[in-house]
Amino acid sequence: MRRPGHLVLADGSVLAGELVGFEPPEGVATGELVFNTVLSGYQEVLSDPSYAGQVVCFTYPHIGNYGVTPEDDEARRPFCRGVVVRDLTATPSSWRAGEPLEAYLRRHQVPGIAGVDTRRLTRLVRREGAMGCAFGWRDVEELAAAARAEPGTTGRDLVREVTTAAPYELGAGPWRVVALDFGVKRTMLRLLAERARVTVVPASTKAEEVLALEPDGVLLSNGPGDPAALDAQAACVAGLLGRVPVFGICLGHQLLCRAVGAETYKLPFGHHGGNHPVRRLDTGQVEVTAQNHNYAVDRASLPKEAEVTHVNLNDGVVEGIALPRAQAFSVQYHPEAGPGPHDARYLFGRFWRLVEERSH
Secondary structure, eight states: OOOEEEEEETTSOEEEEEEEEOOOTTSEEEEEEEEEOOSSOHHHHHTOGGGTTEEEEESSSEEOTTOBOGGGOSSSSOOOSEEEOSEEOSSOOOTTOSBOHHHHHHHTTOEEEESOOHHHHHHHHHHHOSEEEEEESSOHHHHHHHHHHOOOSTTOOOHHHHSOSSOEEEOOSSEEEEEEESSOOHHHHHHHHTTEEEEEEETTOOHHHHHHTOOSEEEEOOOOSOGGGOHHHHHHHHHHTTTSOEEEETHHHHHHHHHTTOOEEEEEEEEEEEEEEEEETTTOOEEEEEEEEEEEEOGGGSOTTOEEEEEETTTOOEEEEEEGGGTEEEESSBTTOSSSOOTTTHHHHHHHHHHHHHHO
16 A cells, blocks of 8 residues: 655645655655657666756656666666656566666665646646746655755756766777766666777766777767756866867757857756657758756857757757867767667767768
């Protein structure tokens, strides 16, 4: 029998449900509430370090159907603050399942609430924007106070919570790639390791330290939080430009843009899902993309040398830029697509071409 509980938002909205996963001893969990629209891939979403500081609401009503498996983890553990679902499957059905999702949540101490009207909740967040929330078995007044006190992600450096503590290596191949770990997903590293020796370094690594490794290319990874709070990381990126090919993804895209003087801003409720249409401007082709970000680049603030290469067809957000003279480019979405469509995997090929040109 699951314990009843409530989810309360900072605006005072109250939704009833039942507590699942890990129950915090103090009886309350908090975070910035966002929603994700994927139909499958819930484990990859929950284990994406970009969700640090956030509570994830799944719009798809049935979550946990096929259980979880270690092969699908995108990080060493989930960094999200919690999960909200309509219906959490108790008994998964898949030959790959190692354990049910709820057991996974308990093992990684991720609190959750099920039985929530996620349709109503999603419509509310779309209308009012991402906001602080609290859920648990405490009374509604206590939960409301906790929700109002939740600071959210604005102005916060959450990268320090998710980055690696020490460098490590993987892969083999003719080239050396340095991956700056702002919260890197394992699928990105697997794709790089197929063709290169990859050295993953902490987010605090300076440009001179990266260059001392004599890389043929540098990956700027995804990650959580506000890019405006990462001045040291933007300075590192600035120190790499023109000296080595650079490929930025998600937060890496935002930091590349900030490194050349652009500004970033917070979206009302972010882009989180596996079906966002993006137009590739040089061909006119539309890519269906996986996305997970709350911040975006201000197009008007981009310098002249930055070419906008991709735009979001839903709201016009800048989804990609190129700096041809610096042999650098970046995209706001996730070409590794874990989970999601593989329309944008060609971008890794573009990176390898830059690496090959430099090595010759």
